[in-house]
Amino acid sequence: MEKEPNEWGPKAWAHLSAVRAQSPLIQCITNYVSMDLVANTLLSAGASPAMLHTIEEIPDFTPHVRALYVNVGTLSANWLPSMKAAAQLASQLGKPWVLDPVAAGASGFRLNACLELVQLKPTVIRGNASEIIALSRASVGPTKGVDSSHESMDAMEAARCLAEASGGIVAVSGAVDIVTDGRRVVGAHNGVPMMQKITATGCSVTALIAAFVAVDPPHAFEATASALSVYGIAGEMGMSMAKGPASLRMHMIDCLHGLDQAALLSRTNITALS
Ligand SMILES: Nc1ncnc2c1ncn2[C@@H]1O[C@H](COP(=O)(O)OP(=O)(O)O)[C@@H](O)[C@H]1O
Ligand SMILES: Cc1ncsc1CCOP(=O)(O)O
Numbered sequence: 490m491e492k493e494p495n496e497w498g499p500k501a502w503a504h505l506s507a508v509r510a511q512s513p514l515i516q517c518i519t520n521y522v523s524m525d526l527v528a529n530t531l532l533s534a535g536a537s538p539a540m541l542h543t544i545e546e547i548p549d550f551t552p553h554v555r556a557l558y559v560n561v562g563t564l565s566a567n568w569l570p571s572m573k574a575a576a577q578l579a580s581q582l583g584k585p586w587v588l589d590p591v592a593a594g595a596s597g598f599r600l601n602a603c604l605e606l607v608q609l610k611p612t613v614i615r616g617n618a619s620e621i622i623a624l625s626r627a628s629v630g631p632t633k634g635v636d637s638s639h640e641s642m643d644a645m646e647a648a649r650c651l652a653e654a655s656g657g658i659v660a661v662s663g664a665v666d667i668v669t670d671g672r673r674v675v676g677a678h679n680g681v682p683m684m685q686k687i688t689a690t691g692c693s694v695t696a697l698i699a700a701f702v703a704v705d706p707p708h709a710f711e712a713t714a715s716a717l718s719v720y721g722i723a724g725e726m727g728m729s730m731a732k733g734p735a736s737l738r739m740h741m742i743d744c745l746h747g748l749d750q751a752a753l754l755s756r757t758n759i760t761a762l763s
């Protein structure tokens with residue numbers, strides 16, 4: 490799609506600059522697979538990650554964070570109460586919290602857990618197309634597990650419905666990253682297909698969304714689109730040096746850390762989709 494000059498480049502730069510300047514503390518209750526890449530992604534963007542998930546620590550720790558990130562990737566029954574307690578406390582304290590419903594439709598247990606978390610009013614939900622469709626329809630179904638069997642554009646209506654029902658922002662990642670508040674819909678057209686071949690890039694971009702929303706809670710829609718575009722740009726720049734998924738992972742972290750204003754302004758590609 491042809492890129493039009495618009496206000497999104499400066500917005501994305503303002504969000505990234507604020508994360509670098511403020512280094513917001515982000516509590517991450519995330520899956521075992523993703524912990525390393527999520528923490529390194531947040532650090533390279535300038536945020537401060539902390540992987541604290543024991544329920545006993547939530548009353549002391551969660552009040553001090555700027556945002557909470559909850560990811561159900563390696564869900565088990567004994568983690569769910571921590572996720573709910575932290576989400577409830579974050580909401581009570583007016584702090585943004587972001588949900589990644591990994592493999593939402595893979596089992597009844599996982600789907601119910603995700604639906605219960607949605608009841609706690611996440612500021613943003615980010616999933617791939619299959620996850621957002623499963624959550625929006627509240628259906629367990631044939632699934633490729635953590636990977637998507639749909640294109641992001643197939644999930645636009647599901648995303649809009651979920652945003653209306655939850656009262657939050659919904660983002661669908663893919664070739665085009667879709668962001669909606671139920672009314673407005675934009676697409677971020679950055680990124681490269683090889684990003685799907687690195688485990689936890691989805692988890693990491695959701696964490697980046699939490700960091701961007703942490704520095705601009707009143708504009709969660711804009712912060713979400715900015716984070717998706719910035720992560721995609723790190724992927725594009727990293728890809729020019731990468732030999733495959735393993736080196737792309739390394740170069741993406743470096744590129745996110747070094748991303749400057751000129752590169753960001755020339756590459757940000759976010760357009761209205763409705
Ligand atoms: N075909 C694609 N082209 C460009 N970027 C992509 C493509 N597929 C995924 N991405 C990017 O990869 C990251 C992870 O997205 P995705 O693979 O959809 O998440 P998940 O790992 O949750 O399934 C996102 O930043 C997304 O924009
Ligand atoms: C492979 C896997 N299994 C459970 S969680 C997980 C990581 C998924 O990460 P992402 O959804 O970001 O690809």
Ligand SMILES: [Mg+2]
Binds near residue numbers: 636689
């Ligand atoms: Mg993935």
